[in-house]
Amino acid sequence: MTTSYLHDSLQELAAAVLHLLGAGEEATVVFMDxxxxxxxxxxxxxxxxxxxxxxxxxxxxWNLETPSGSKTLLETSVSLVGLQREVANALATLLATxxxxxxxxKWVEHDFPLAEYRALxxx
Numbered sequence: 001m002t003t004s005y006l007h008d009s010l011q012e013l014a015a016a017v018l019h020l021l022g023a024g025e026e027a028t029v030v031f032m033d034x035x036x037x038x039x040x041x042x043x044x045x046x047x048x049x050x051x052x053x054x055x056x057x058x059x060x061x062w063n064l065e066t067p068s069g070s071k072t073l074l075e076t077s078v079s080l081v082g083l084q085r086e087v088a089n090a091l092a093t094l095l096a097t098x099x100x101x102x103x104x105x106k107w108v109e110h111d112f113p114l115a116e117y118r119a120l121x122x123x
Contacts, residue, residue, distance in 0.1 A: 001038045001053075003031040005109050007061070010091070013040070014116035017087045020044045020080060030061045037061060039070070042083075050077045088120040 016027035031038040041052040053074040058064040103112040
């Protein structure tokens with residue numbers, strides 16, 4: 001999946017995992033493309049998370065398309081702890097590669113989600 005700088009998908013992904021760790025039941029992460037977007041829908045079931053990746057031809061997050069206009073591309077599940085670990089590892093890799101300032105230069109509109117990164121590593 002590609003993603004545009006128009007949306008802070010990395011912060012939203014980290015926040016979604018933290019929401020599920022805090023007993024949240026569902027979260028959606030938007031990965032805007034130009035045009036269209038993917039939605040990663042996360043649904044918690046006890047210690048596991050069902051993941052569904054949906055594709056929209058337009059920006060549903062900006063109300064340019066209805067949820068019924070999506071196509072499901074992937075459905076799978078993972079342990080909540082495994083999801084936390086993978087997202088924390090991805091954030092660690094980005095931080096080690098670019099640093100906070102380098103990330104901002106590459107992403108332009110959005111800062112590195114440092115608070116979420118720290119919270120994921122504390123859990």
